[in-house]
Amino acid sequence: MRLEDLTRGTLVKGILPGTVVTIIDARWYGTAAVEITYKDHRGRTGQELLYRDREPGLELVSPGQTWQLNADGARFRLASEAHRIRLAHLFDSLLAIHTSEVEPLPHQITAVYDTMLSRQPLRFLLADDPGAGKTIMAGLLIRELVIRGDLKRCLICAPGGLVEQWQDELARRFHLSFAIISRQTFQESPGGNPFQEKNLVLCRLDYLSRNDDVQEKLRQTGWDLIIVDEAHKMSASFFGGEVKATKRYRLGKLLSTLTRHFLLLTATPHNGKEEDFQLFMALLDGDRFEGKFRDGVHVVDTSDLMTRPITTTSAMPTWRISFMSGSGRY
Structure with a gap:
């Protein structure tokens, strides 16, 4: 995704390790950097300045798809057992x-x-x-x-x-x-x-x-x-x-x-x-x-x-x- 996609209410993966955050606000500095204010799944807020080189690591998450069932099924069965x-x-x-x-x-x-x-x-x-x-x-x-x-x-x-x-x-x-x-x-x-x-x-x-x-x-x-x-x-x-x-x-x-x-x-x-x-x-x-x-x-x-x-x-x-x-x- 591109930095322009970071708009209010967007769910984004890749800003914090292993979790999805919700964008609260985005403030641009020219065309190469944007300062975002976000909220994680526990309701804690934070701010971060992102540059164009972060775009490959960002992923847009659709509402309702926060959890992905793509883990190793054998390991899940072992843990549950x-x-x-x-x-x-x-x-x-x-x-x-x-x-x-x-x-x-x-x-x-x-x-x-x-x-x-x-x-x-x-x-x-x-x-x-x-x-x-x-x-x-x-x-x-x-x-x-x-x-x-x-x-x-x-x-x-x-x-x-x-x-x-x-x-x-x-x-x-x-x-x-x-x-x-x-x-x-x-x-x-x-x-x-x-x-x-x-x-x-x-x-x-x-x-x-x-x-x-x-x-x-x-x-x-x-x-x-x-x-x-x-x-x-x-x-x-x-x-x-x-x-x-x-x-x-x-x-x-x-x-x-x-x-x-x-x-x-x-x-x-x-x-x-x-x-x-x-x-x-x-x-x-x-x-x-x-x-x-x-x-x-x-x-x-x-x-x-x-x-x-x-x-x-x-x-x-x-x-x-x-x-x-x-x-x-x-």
Whole structure:
């Protein structure tokens, strides 16, 4: 188009990048330049002096044709599909199950969707029987939190012999790629701290508890969810009126401060000593379980701490111990 076409009310493309403006006024300076006053689609006004060399980049737009359907249809479909998947959890309450290679049992679905997901933040001890599928429940929780946008960084601590099993199960069943942190990982890390460079991490429990340098690197990080398998190994006991904490227990206290959601997994939460169990539960809330348990002085009502659901995986009783912070209910 020519500069002479820039008259009041004209819709023009090419004056502002990627948008159409409406000409409000045009004032000529000789025959080679015109000063225009325009309004964009948001109603904001502006002025610009145009010369003849701008004519090739200007395009006259007819009323009603502001939007042109000439974009790549495949890219539009990809963007709309990504948006649909991002909002899928709003319409499918069991989305993690339907997008994973797993067929969970009823008690596993109840534990994840009825008990754990509703707790914000989650401070939870899952103490089901051996073979009840604690790994599957943890995987479903991680997958669901990722889908809902509530989890980006996750750390799983497990005994040395179970780390590779965790990595395989999460990748095969839930399409979650976890990296195992080891001494070699630290040596190969560009920044010297792989905890900061990786979002989904597996680490051996003893490797963390026995290395102060590694724990110092861990203190520099924050996590959305930390899971500890075989959590009963993080034990402490009273001896001579003092708490004798193991290195694993001190690690548990550290992990509790670094995360929003904290999940402990074990089949044996109680060793028969109530004072040791209270120390163990202090990993979830030090205020709630502060001090040494004394029989007849401390009254511990477990009615709101423990449930005993019936499962189809074992004839043994299943205990599920939970803690909810900030509500007064434990």
